Amino acid sequence: MSDEQVPDGRPIGRRAFFGVVGVGITGLLWGDQVARLVAKSTTVLPAPVRSAIPLGEGWRIYSVNPPFPHFHPATWRLEIDGLVERPQRFTLDDLQALPAAQQVSDFHCVTGWSVNDVRWRGVRFDDLLASAGLLPNATALSFVSSEKPYVDTLTLEQIRAAPDAMLALEMDGKPLTREHGAPARVVMPQMYGYKGVKWVQRITVTDTVKDGYWEQRGYDRDAYVGRSNGL
Ligand SMILES: Nc1nc2c(c(=O)[nH]1)N[C@H]1C(S)=C(S)[C@@H](COP(=O)(O)O)O[C@H]1N2
Ligand SMILES: [Mo]
Numbered sequence: 001m002s003d004e005q006v007p008d009g010r011p012i013g014r015r016a017f018f019g020v021v022g023v024g025i026t027g028l029l030w031g032d033q034v035a036r037l038v039a040k041s042t043t044v045l046p047a048p049v050r051s052a053i054p055l056g057e058g059w060r061i062y063s064v065n066p067p068f069p070h071f072h073p074a075t076w077r078l079e080i081d082g083l084v085e086r087p088q089r090f091t092l093d094d095l096q097a098l099p100a101a102q103q104v105s106d107f108h109c110v111t112g113w114s115v116n117d118v119r120w121r122g123v124r125f126d127d128l129l130a131s132a133g134l135l136p137n138a139t140a141l142s143f144v145s146s147e148k149p150y151v152d153t154l155t156l157e158q159i160r161a162a163p164d165a166m167l168a169l170e171m172d173g174k175p176l177t178r179e180h181g182a183p184a185r186v187v188m189p190q191m192y193g194y195k196g197v198k199w200v201q202r203i204t205v206t207d208t209v210k211d212g213y214w215e216q217r218g219y220d221r222d223a224y225v226g227r228s229n230g231l
Pocket of ligand 1 (some may be wrong): 020064109145
């Protein structure tokens with residue numbers, strides 16, 4: 001790890017950083033006896049132990065505050081607020097009526113597992129925000145999960161530089177399942193998975209970038225795969 005700054009500029013040592021991250025990792029839902037044992041035995045998870053945990057293939061389902069939120073199609077709404085001309089409340093039908101985008105990309109979690117060739121379908125952020133209308137001072141989108149307190153932020157610049165960033169409604173040809181964030185999650189393939197907020201309930205347009213859930217715990221805001229302080 002070359003970068004020993006936490007996002008607010010406070011310098012921290014390598015040990016302290018792993019301490020913070022180690023505690024954070026115990027909060028993830030590993031569903032894995034080995035991980036639970038490791039998490040119990042120490043709050044600092046050293047690199048060799050991390051890589052020795054047998055992770056298997058495919059998706060790990062993560063949640064910081066289980067049980068996973070339930071979504072009810074009749075009452076669910078996506079709120080768009082903050083620095084917009086006209087705040088919006090979208091039903092799922094409203095979202096499905098917007099221009100749809102599709103893409104295939106590899107998914108990378110910062111803890112070392114990946115899933116290749118994931119097919120996502122959803123709505124590009126420009127299409128999603130068109131009816132709301134951004135105010136001139138808008139610079140970022142803050143994604144609030146219905147799973148409290150999970151939140152993360154992407155700047156409009158980052159989103160516009162990413163042709164395949166989207167609010168996804170489908171994965172691999174099927175509506176998002178509950179554990180993968182139904183009915184809507186953020187997909188930003190250039191960045192690690194923690195930027196991809198599941199169970200998105202509200203998008204607040206802001207002129208500041210606040211630390212997301214994992215960023216408050218030491219990970220980079222600019223979470224570009226291979227170019228950030230990922231493990
Ligand atoms: N609401 C919420 N979104 C979340 C997370 C979470 O714990 N809660 N974990 C993030 C992380 S670290 C990863 S790698 C991906 C994992 O996606 P999956 O659970 O669909 O495999 O979700 C991201 N989005
Ligand atoms: Mo992750």
